[in-house]
Amino acid sequence: MFAPTADLYFFLMILRQLSKPGCRPMEERRPLIVPPETTIATIRIAHILDAPVAARGLLSQVGLDVYLRYAINHTFDEIKPIFADYRQPSPLLRYPVDITFSLNPVDQLQRALTLLREINPSATQSLLNFHHDRQKAIRAVEQWWTTGVRVGRVLRSDRPAPTLHDRGCKRRFAAGYAFARELPKLTPAAMLALSMSKSKKEREERIGKILAGRASGCKGCLARLEGVYMPELRSLNANFPASPK
Numbered sequence: 193m194f195a196p197t198a199d200l201y202f203f204l205m206i207l208r209q210l211s212k213p214g215c216r217p218m219e220e221r222r223p224l225i226v227p228p229e230t231t232i233a234t235i236r237i238a239h240i241l242d243a244p245v246a247a248r249g250l251l252s253q254v255g256l257d258v259y260l261r262y263a264i265n266h267t268f269d270e271i272k273p274i275f276a277d278y279r280q281p282s283p284l285l286r287y288p289v290d291i292t293f294s295l296n297p298v299d300q301l302q303r304a305l306t307l308l309r310e311i312n313p314s315a316t317q318s319l320l321n322f323h324h325d326r327q328k329a330i331r332a333v334e335q336w337w338t339t340g341v342r343v344g345r346v347l348r349s350d351r352p353a354p355t356l357h358d359r360g361c362k363r364r365f366a367a368g369y370a371f372a373r374e375l376p377k378l379t380p381a382a383m384l385a386l387s388m389s390k391s392k393k394e395r396e397e398r399i400g401k402i403l404a405g406r407a408s409g410c411k412g413c414l415a416r417l418e419g420v421y422m423p424e425l426r427s428l429n430a431n432f433p434a435s436p437k
Contacts, residue, residue: 199233202226206234206249225255228300232260232307235267239311244268259297259304259319262436266308266315293326293432295387322436329432333386336424337379340372343424361410371416378406382421392429399425 231250238246250256250264294300301323308316332343385398399421407414 196233198226199230200237202230203234203237203246206246207243210245210249225253228257228260228303231256231264232303235264235307235311239267257294257297257300258435259300259323260307262315262319262322263304263307263311266312269312269315293330293387295330295383297323297326318436322433325433329428330383333424333428334379334383337382337421338376340375340420343427361408361412374406375420378402378417378421386428395425395429396422 231253234246234250238244238250244267247264247268251261256264301319304319305316308319335341336343381402382399385402386395389395389398403414403417403421407417
């Protein structure tokens with residue numbers, strides 16, 4: 193009774209994709225792009241009807257945030273032997289690596305928690321711990337980029353590079369505090385670039401373009417900016433949780 197017609201239709205389409213004989217492999221199917229609310233309603237329908245196979249179809253869809261993906265993965269924990277009997281898609285498809293993040297993921301977290309508390313409360317603490325670790329990593333990168341003060345362990349490879357400014361650079365004689373004042377101006381754009389990046393390579397490319405634009409062609413200015421931004425970016429890439437444990 194809780195599910196609108198569109199949600200029930202999506203559930204039936206998922207089952208149709210999974211059960212239709214002679215259809216193309218899951219990797220080649222065209223995903224059904226729907227809003228998160230429809231995905232949540234579909235999982236509720238699948239749980240009520242005891243249809244764990246629907247989770248495989250849902251996990252193959254694009255546009256799922258990492259919190260909702262975790263909730264779907266743990267919807268049928270209590271009946272894993274039944275779920276395991278079905279033919280599984282490739283690991284890359286079922287468990288795509290999520291290294292993107294939202295600067296304000298509260299809505300994403302709340303949606304997943306509401307679903308888990310209803311269906312599998314034992315999985316909620318793991319998701320809360322995961323959210324805390326991601327937020328901690330985001331705060332660390334923002335603090336480092338805004339102040340220039342390193343957070344956590346400093347690697348040998350992250351020692352500042354020589355800053356030999358171009359002869360015509362207006363900032364070549366600027367004191368350290370003058371450089372530090374520029375950092376907060378770049379941080380909002382850099383954080384936005386991170387939230388829009390879908391891979392580690394894309395993160396580096398987007399941040400690199402921002403720094404190059406601010407350096408205005410001066411290798412010395414670029415070296416100073418990279419000395420602040422790139423070490424923390426490497427730290428984030430290494431420590432930012434991609435999926436809950």
